[in-house]
Amino acid sequence: MGKLVVLKFADGSFEQGFAVTLQIGEEGERPSTEITGKLPAAGEMPLYYSHWQSSYLRLGNSYRLSADKMQVTNVSITQDCDNIAHILRSRFNTWLRTEEFRPIREKWLEKLLPTDEVRVILQTEHTQLQLLPWHLWDLLERYPKAEFALASPTYEKISSQKTFNNKVRILAIVGNSQGIDTEVDRALLQQLTDADVTFLVEPERKELTDFLWGNSWDILFFAGHSSSHGKDGSGRIYLNKTDSLTISELRYALRKTVERGLQLAIFNSCDGLGLARELADLQIPQMIVMREPVPDLVAQEFLKYFLQGFAGGECFYQAVREARERLQGLEDKFPCATWLPVICQNLAQIPPTWLKITGKVEVEVPRPLERSPVCPTLPPRFAVALLSSVVITALVCGLKFLGLLQMSELQAFDQMMRLRSLIFHEESDPRLLVVAIDDADIDAQRQRGEDVNGKSLSDISLNKLLDKLQKYEPRAIGLDIYRDFKAQDPNLIPRLKQTENLIGVCKHSDAAIPVKSITPPPEIPKERLGFSDFIHDPDGVVRRHLLFMGQEAVSGCPADYAFSAQLAFRYLLADKGIQPKFTTQGDLQLGNTVFPGLNSHSGGYQGIDANGGQILLNYRSSQNIAEQVTLTQVLSNQVNPDAIKNRIVLIGVVSKGERSDYWGTPYENQFDQRMSGLLVQAQMVSQLLSAVLDKRPLLQVWSLWGEVIWICSASVVGAVLPWRVRLLPRLTLFVFVCCGVLYVLCFGLLIQGYWVPFVPSALALVGTMSIVLFQNSRLFIVNS
Numbered sequence: 001m002g003k004l005v006v007l008k009f010a011d012g013s014f015e016q017g018f019a020v021t022l023q024i025g026e027e028g029e030r031p032s033t034e035i036t037g038k039l040p041a042a043g044e045m046p047l048y049y050s051h052w053q054s055s056y057l058r059l060g061n062s063y064r065l066s067a068d069k070m071q072v073t074n075v076s077i078t079q080d081c082d083n084i085a086h087i088l089r090s091r092f093n094t095w096l097r098t099e100e101f102r103p104i105r106e107k108w109l110e111k112l113l114p115t116d117e118v119r120v121i122l123q124t125e126h127t128q129l130q131l132l133p134w135h136l137w138d139l140l141e142r143y144p145k146a147e148f149a150l151a152s153p154t155y156e157k158i159s160s161q162k163t164f165n166n167k168v169r170i171l172a173i174v175g176n177s178q179g180i181d182t183e184v185d186r187a188l189l190q191q192l193t194d195a196d197v198t199f200l201v202e203p204e205r206k207e208l209t210d211f212l213w214g215n216s217w218d219i220l221f222f223a224g225h226s227s228s229h230g231k232d233g234s235g236r237i238y239l240n241k242t243d244s245l246t247i248s249e250l251r252y253a254l255r256k257t258v259e260r261g262l263q264l265a266i267f268n269s270c271d272g273l274g275l276a277r278e279l280a281d282l283q284i285p286q287m288i289v290m291r292e293p294v295p296d297l298v299a300q301e302f303l304k305y306f307l308q309g310f311a312g313g314e315c316f317y318q319a320v321r322e323a324r325e326r327l328q329g330l331e332d333k334f335p336c337a338t339w340l341p342v343i344c345q346n347l348a349q350i351p352p353t354w355l356k357i358t359g360k361v362e363v364e365v366p367r368p369l370e371r372s373p374v375c376p377t378l379p380p381r382f383a384v385a386l387l388s389s390v391v392i393t394a395l396v397c398g399l400k401f402l403g404l405l406q407m408s409e410l411q412a413f414d415q416m417m418r419l420r421s422l423i424f425h426e427e428s429d430p431r432l433l434v435v436a437i438d439d440a441d442i443d444a445q446r447q448r449g450e451d452v453n454g455k456s457l458s459d460i461s462l463n464k465l466l467d468k469l470q471k472y473e474p475r476a477i478g479l480d481i482y483r484d485f486k487a488q489d490p491n492l493i494p495r496l497k498q499t500e501n502l503i504g505v506c507k508h509s510d511a512a513i514p515v516k517s518i519t520p521p522p523e524i525p526k527e528r529l530g531f532s533d534f535i536h537d538p539d540g541v542v543r544r545h546l547l548f549m550g551q552e553a554v555s556g557c558p559a560d561y562a563f564s565a566q567l568a569f570r571y572l573l574a575d576k577g578i579q580p581k582f583t584t585q586g587d588l589q590l591g592n593t594v595f596p597g598l599n600s601h602s603g604g605y606q607g608i609d610a611n612g613g614q615i616l617l618n619y620r621s622s623q624n625i626a627e628q629v630t631l632t633q634v635l636s637n638q639v640n641p642d643a644i645k646n647r648i649v650l651i652g653v654v655s656k657g658e659r660s661d662y663w664g665t666p667y668e669n670q671f672d673q674r675m676s677g678l679l680v681q682a683q684m685v686s687q688l689l690s691a692v693l694d695k696r697p698l699l700q701v702w703s704l705w706g707e708v709i710w711i712c713s714a715s716v717v718g719a720v721l722p723w724r725v726r727l728l729p730r731l732t733l734f735v736f737v738c739c740g741v742l743y744v745l746c747f748g749l750l751i752q753g754y755w756v757p758f759v760p761s762a763l764a765l766v767g768t769m770s771i772v773l774f775q776n777s778r779l780f781i782v783n784s
Helices: 045-057 078-096 099-111 127-131 183-190 205-214 247-259 273-282 296-311 316-330 380-401 406-423 439-447 459-471 492-498 563-576 631-635 677-693 704-724 728-751 759-783
Strands: 003-013 017-026 033-039 118-123 146-151 168-174 195-201 219-223 226-229 234-238 244-246 264-268 286-290 341-345 432-437 476-479 502-506 529-531 544-548 580-582 588-590 593-595 613-616 627-630 648-653
Touching: 017 099, 033 099, 045 078, 045 127, 045 580, 078 099, 127 273, 146 316, 168 183, 168 205, 183 195, 183 219, 183 296, 195 205, 205 247, 234 273, 244 247, 247 273, 264 273, 264 296, 273 286, 273 341, 296 316, 316 341, 380 704, 380 759, 406 728, 406 759, 432 631, 432 677, 439 631, 459 476, 459 492, 459 631, 476 563, 502 563, 529 563, 544 563, 563 588, 563 648, 563 677, 588 677, 593 677, 627 631, 648 677, 704 728, 704 759, 728 759
Parallel strands: 003 118, 118 146, 146 341, 168 195, 168 219, 219 264, 264 286, 432 627, 432 648, 476 502, 476 648, 502 529
Antiparallel strands: 003 017, 017 033, 226 234, 234 244, 286 341, 544 613, 580 588, 588 593
């Protein structure tokens, strides 16, 4: 008889640690052994996984992720993904070998033999814990007949009314196959000799629910595109080229299928943990999902190996493990393929064998067809308004999702930002001082005979500047000047090394553009470096703030955090003792302030590369972000010491010869009126400090469904209000008034820190209003 091992994780976090309970017992019986232990804090673990995940996604494979083509901007080599995976595995096992967790490890070794057939269940609701590669636990790898699965802390056994058949009944849903090959999946299922397979190819929603309600199924199979969206990771499957569904939209049909004896659900598609989390409360006995986007060939090979083993008589868990491990033969082309398949288990159920699924054939008595109730006829105007609202909402949301409204929405965002700066004047940030090196400073250095060839700041002047600044005790000094060469002045070398509050810059490479990396100053250690990379939109405007990112293997810049973030970290640590940490969702947290990262479909953005930690940049002021002085003023003692003490001092170049470091902002994108990179860095530092210390709102976006509801509401307003408006002059005025009110609402929400879609909602309002008014005018003419 096999063994059942359950690891229960109580409430906890990576910053505080987790209480763990280990239960060991015979399969189908109550646990005979139970012991408690603890996993200590490991705040860096989610970041290691995030780095691996970013590296994996940058491989650029054709995934079963969504019907849209994935945007790949940083193509990493296979070795890079393997290296990061090796680091994650090493750090993960080091965490599991800590002293606090030793009692659980020793009890496991005491009670289980390497020859035992073991089901290992991780029971937790903690999303980041579920993502970690538990199959790589060195303890688990000692047991060749053990396999790992996820389970929810809440579960129950559903008493099913199963109809037994001579063959295993499989409902195979083949969803949207754009860009992928699902024919292989179909062929593999058709080869099963003792299975009755029903295929639904790109079904409509009603067709799918009818099949789920009207029959009993043993196995539910889905092949096609799927994904997880939003902070809660809600799962979505793509039925055909136009329709997609969340699990909640299939809840009742799936629940009925479980009650009729569904044993197994297989989602041979991408990003399946979001699907599994939503399916957990339906109490499906077993599920197989893919933890990350899965390439076509990997999905097909796993299905082939699993069906060979399971239908050939192997137990369910062993069939999954062997199929997963056989994917190692593909890892030269698809790194970490063995990481992808995951079992999700209802703890109240024991996995059946292929033969146990079948039994005595019982003739199913056809249920009498129920006559659908006759819906009352809707009033003509109301029916037109309702139908128009639905059609326009779907059309506008489709245009938005395809990115066709992105540039117009970004321009509307810029306009609101400019209007906000005119109405609400913000003072300069008193925590910052900008030392701007202009053309006059560069000329002054030349007149003093200093070497500035190829540089904007000579070694002699830099040494003097740092010496003067340090005397007045700034919290941090940011040197926003590339120095990918050794210092020539012997006095400067020890100063760069020993100035603990000095932050230098380097630049990451980008193989997709391409952009070469710029190495950091050799004298400054890695922990005092930040990258200077900006993210600009297709129109050249910087609207996003990159906080951290994973570097390419060939990059000469070793910095993990942005230059602005490193300066803010130093200030907050010295001022409030605040240190950076990460939430379970992988978002940066400073004190009580969380900086929620953007995804590829956030706000007005559609299909952007959202790798790394990106937030919206909430500019403070168009010009006077901080007090500015020149290099000459500092060196000639013309600066008040109080302007330096306990501040962050940013040093950079604003020379007219450095036009490549001038950037478009929502305030201005004309070439001769752009903002210098030094001031953009100051904006970013100010945003971080103001959010943490002043509770200044961050710019955030609504969830996908929140935006859909907003657009639908605008469409409903456009359908309801104009019922009695028939005259063209009044109609025109009415449209302008409604759009104005909508703009004021969007602007008001932006002031509160929420960027909601104005252009899509305005299109929905005007479009629906136009259709309803046109129809009303026709009805008015007919009735007249």
